[in-house]
Amino acid sequence: MSEPQKKKIVITRFDPDQDEVPKTQEYEIPVQPDWKVLDALNFIKDEVDGSLSHRWSCRMAVCGSCGMMVDGEPKLTCKEALSDYGDTVEIAPLANFPIVRDLVVDLDGFMDKFKSVKPWIIRAKERAVEEGPMRQSPEELEEFKQFSMCINCMLCYSACPVVANEPEFIGPAAIALGHRYNTDSRDEGAAERNEIFRGEGTVFSCSFANECSEVCPKHVDPAAAVNQAKFNAVIDWAQGLILPRGGK
Amino acid sequence: MPRASHPHAMQPRNPGSTRTAPPQMSPKFPMQGRYRAYTLFDWTGLIYLLLGFLALRVVWALGTGQEAWNVVMDQFQSPVYIGFHVLSLISVIFVGVRFFSFFPKAQPPRIGPVKPPPQPVILAGLYAAWIGVTLVMTLILTGVLF
Amino acid sequence: MKHLLLKLEPIIWLLFGQGILLGTLLLTGWVLVVGVLAPLGITPLLSFSDAHELAATLIGRVVLAALIALPLWKGAHHLRHVFIDLGGADRDATVAPLLYLIALAGSVAGVLAVIRL
Numbered sequence: 001m002s003e004p005q006k007k008k009i010v011i012t013r014f015d016p017d018q019d020e021v022p023k024t025q026e027y028e029i030p031v032q033p034d035w036k037v038l039d040a041l042n043f044i045k046d047e048v049d050g051s052l053s054h055r056w057s058c059r060m061a062v063c064g065s066c067g068m069m070v071d072g073e074p075k076l077t078c079k080e081a082l083s084d085y086g087d088t089v090e091i092a093p094l095a096n097f098p099i100v101r102d103l104v105v106d107l108d109g110f111m112d113k114f115k116s117v118k119p120w121i122i123r124a125k126e127r128a129v130e131e132g133p134m135r136q137s138p139e140e141l142e143e144f145k146q147f148s149m150c151i152n153c154m155l156c157y158s159a160c161p162v163v164a165n166e167p168e169f170i171g172p173a174a175i176a177l178g179h180r181y182n183t184d185s186r187d188e189g190a191a192e193r194n195e196i197f198r199g200e201g202t203v204f205s206c207s208f209a210n211e212c213s214e215v216c217p218k219h220v221d222p223a224a225a226v227n228q229a230k231f232n233a234v235i236d237w238a239q240g241l242i243l244p245r246g247g248k
Numbered sequence: 249m250p251r252a253s254h255p256h257a258m259q260p261r262n263p264g265s266t267r268t269a270p271p272q273m274s275p276k277f278p279m280q281g282r283y284r285a286y287t288l289f290d291w292t293g294l295i296y297l298l299l300g301f302l303a304l305r306v307v308w309a310l311g312t313g314q315e316a317w318n319v320v321m322d323q324f325q326s327p328v329y330i331g332f333h334v335l336s337l338i339s340v341i342f343v344g345v346r347f348f349s350f351f352p353k354a355q356p357p358r359i360g361p362v363k364p365p366p367q368p369v370i371l372a373g374l375y376a377a378w379i380g381v382t383l384v385m386t387l388i389l390t391g392v393l394f
Numbered sequence: 395m396k397h398l399l400l401k402l403e404p405i406i407w408l409l410f411g412q413g414i415l416l417g418t419l420l421l422t423g424w425v426l427v428v429g430v431l432a433p434l435g436i437t438p439l440l441s442f443s444d445a446h447e448l449a450a451t452l453i454g455r456v457v458l459a460a461l462i463a464l465p466l467w468k469g470a471h472h473l474r475h476v477f478i479d480l481g482g483a484d485r486d487a488t489v490a491p492l493l494y495l496i497a498l499a500g501s502v503a504g505v506l507a508v509i510r511l
Contacts, residue, residue: 016266109257227350
């Protein structure tokens with residue numbers, strides 16, 4: 001029987017109680033041909049070094065919790081075949097996020113941005129239950145469905161140069177989500193959200209690097225959403241000039 | 249070594265008590281992988297700015313008179329200007345190809361009651377306009393038209 | 395200044411977008427002939443009098459004004475991104491207005507240039 005293949009896994013380590021700055025640690029481990037990158041991390045955690053911290057849950061690219069930088073690219077580690085990488089694989093925490101420990105990043109900044117776009121259906125007047133469901137045609141659904149497929153894995157934030165350099169920028173996934181509701185025929189909150197899109201974290205900060213869409217594991221195409229949102233925010237702004245809205 | 253992100257990148261509004269390590273950018277930024285095309289695309293801003301001012305110079309000379317026009321046209325024959333214009337031509341084509349590939353998906357599915365045409369049709373329209381305008385401009389400037 | 399910039403973003407974005415779209419459409423033939431083919435002697439260039447006559451028409455003036463102004467806005471906006479990507483976001487409130495003022499000054503000069511034709 002042949003020896004199992006070995007790979008060198010280079011992992012970023014950071015212990016907030018001991019380390020000034022993150023460092024790297026190398027692990028040489030036997031690997032199986034059908035392993036995902038996440039399997040290698042779990043092997044290290046279970047068999048080699050129990051002090052390693054990393055997030056994961058569903059193992060099927062749905063929960064969005066195992067996003068990390070694999071050889072410098074933001075990836076879902078449960079989706080990436082280890083065999084697609086070389087003899088040495090570098091794994092680091094998601095870029096652009098504060099690092100809590102090892103491969104675990106702080107999600108609270110993302111949650112703040114997420115909430116800021118009011119990601120729920122806004123109605124001018126609440127609809128009574130007796131009035132029945134709000135109907136929507138397949139064509140109307142098609143207009144935003146793609147943007148509702150986001151799993152909040154934050155790979156897009158990790159890839160975006162504007163997120164890296166402009167802390168206030170709302171960012172790809174949250175704008176895509178806001179745009180998803182603005183495009184929903186049942187929603188009446190577009191004017192409110194467009195004001196948010198033109199505010200502090202403005203959609204116009206986006207420089208259309210398109211990296212968010214390149215790395216999105218669910219093909220949400222956030223760059224399309226952000227740039228459609230710019231277009232709508234401009235139309236809404238122009239309408240506001242011609243027909244000023246009262247009360248604001 | 250990756251470059252540091254802005255120290256406040258993705259920081260929560262109310263940071264917790266655990267000390268965190270500052271965010272780092274992707275190690276591929278700005279000139280590796282796909283970032284290279286993005287960075288060069290942004291740097292074409294410098295070329296466009298210079299082209300705008302050079303066009304201003306040409307038109308200003310046209311309004312000043314034959315002598316001023318001749319001075320500009322003589323300068324444009326120097327290797328430095330020709331080199332810059334060749335680089336500009338490559339830049340303009342690069343900008344067109346990259347921007348036109350993104351343009352169709354940036355159109356909202358509906359603008360009021362109006363639905364934009366399907367994305368391949370928009371893309372074909374952009375290229376048709378690009379080739380058409382370039383052809384007409386070339387024929388006019390070389391004196392073939394008019 | 396930051397507040398004013400935010401207010402102006404929609405207009406700047408429109409000018410920038412047209413700078414890429416119309417700017418690229420117009421500049422390709424312009425640079426090809428005026429900057430490369432004619433100086434190299436590969437093609438002729440309109441004589442001064444023909445160029446002046448054509449440029450002084452209404453369409454000529456509008457096209458030339460667009461050819462001057464729109465690329466300036468594309469340029470200013472993209473250079474702003476370059477500056478931010480180099481880590482300059484904290485100085486954006488100073489740098490961005492400067493870049494846009496350069497584009498504005500060039501645009502005004504461009505309009506003057508086509509008026510005096």
